[in-house]
Amino acid sequence: MVKKLVLWGGSVALAAQLGDQPDINGGLSKRLVHQATFLRRAVDAHSRGRTRATDRTQTSDCRDRRQEVLDRNRRSAMVRDRIAIAQGDITRQQVDAIVNAANSSLLGGGGVDGAIHRAAGLRLLAECRTLGGCQTGEARITHGYDLPARWVIHTVGPVWRGGGHDEDRLLANCYRNSLHLAADPAYGIHTIAFPSISTGIYGFPIERAAPIAMREVRTFLEGNETIEQVVFVCFSREAFEVYERLAEEDDRPAADGRP
Numbered sequence: 001m002v003k004k005l006v007l008w009g010g011s012v013a014l015a016a017q018l019g020d021q022p023d024i025n026g027g028l029s030k031r032l033v034h035q036a037t038f039l040r041r042a043v044d045a046h047s048r049g050r051t052r053a054t055d056r057t058q059t060s061d062c063r064d065r066r067q068e069v070l071d072r073n074r075r076s077a078m079v080r081d082r083i084a085i086a087q088g089d090i091t092r093q094q095v096d097a098i099v100n101a102a103n104s105s106l107l108g109g110g111g112v113d114g115a116i117h118r119a120a121g122l123r124l125l126a127e128c129r130t131l132g133g134c135q136t137g138e139a140r141i142t143h144g145y146d147l148p149a150r151w152v153i154h155t156v157g158p159v160w161r162g163g164g165h166d167e168d169r170l171l172a173n174c175y176r177n178s179l180h181l182a183a184d185p186a187y188g189i190h191t192i193a194f195p196s197i198s199t200g201i202y203g204f205p206i207e208r209a210a211p212i213a214m215r216e217v218r219t220f221l222e223g224n225e226t227i228e229q230v231v232f233v234c235f236s237r238e239a240f241e242v243y244e245r246l247a248e249e250d251d252r253p254a255a256d257g258r259p
Helices: 030-080 111-120 122-128 167-182 206-222 237-250
Strands: 003-008 011-016 083-087 097-102 139-143 151-156 191-194 229-234
Touching: 030 206, 083 206, 083 237, 097 111, 111 122, 122 139, 139 167, 151 167, 167 191, 167 206, 206 229, 206 237, 229 237
Parallel strands: 083 229, 097 151, 097 191, 191 229
Antiparallel strands: 003 011, 139 151
């Protein structure tokens, strides 16, 4: 005898085929009623079990997401603690290395470049002559000589030409390549100071340059523990206020855990 289970709106009915017939009042036989009751209870129990399992899974997922948020915010806070902002003269920074916003010849120039060469003395120029220049976005390292910093990392920022000539990528490369060079164990660099690269006579808008600088530094620090502190040294009040605003925004971790 073959029986077919039919589900109608959560209730269970058994239709008898090839043998079991309804009684004279049109109802199911007692045996079929018992079977229907048993199957209904079984289905209900299974449904409750699945609901409890789903609830446990959802609770676990929520707990995992909360923990992930806490972990990300904790890591972001640790990175933020390694970034400082100052207004002043980069040549006076008591750090292991300072970054020079150089021109491609590396032989000195105006702005920060000229200030660093004057403060370091002629021996810096003599060493720079041996390097053969530097391409935009790349970085070179020399001794600091008469500077408080033991090392100078020279990088060539892009000249602003309206934003359609790869300026963003080239500026990001300046920070990225300078940091990778600083992290080389051969130099023993743990603290480093950056100027606001390309925002002087090269004309890169500070409102566009500062987020690139902050992003590259934060991304690097998230994956590197060699560099213990990065200082953004701003010569102008305008640049300082832009970096300070970015830092304040970073101090408010997002609810979804993204820094």
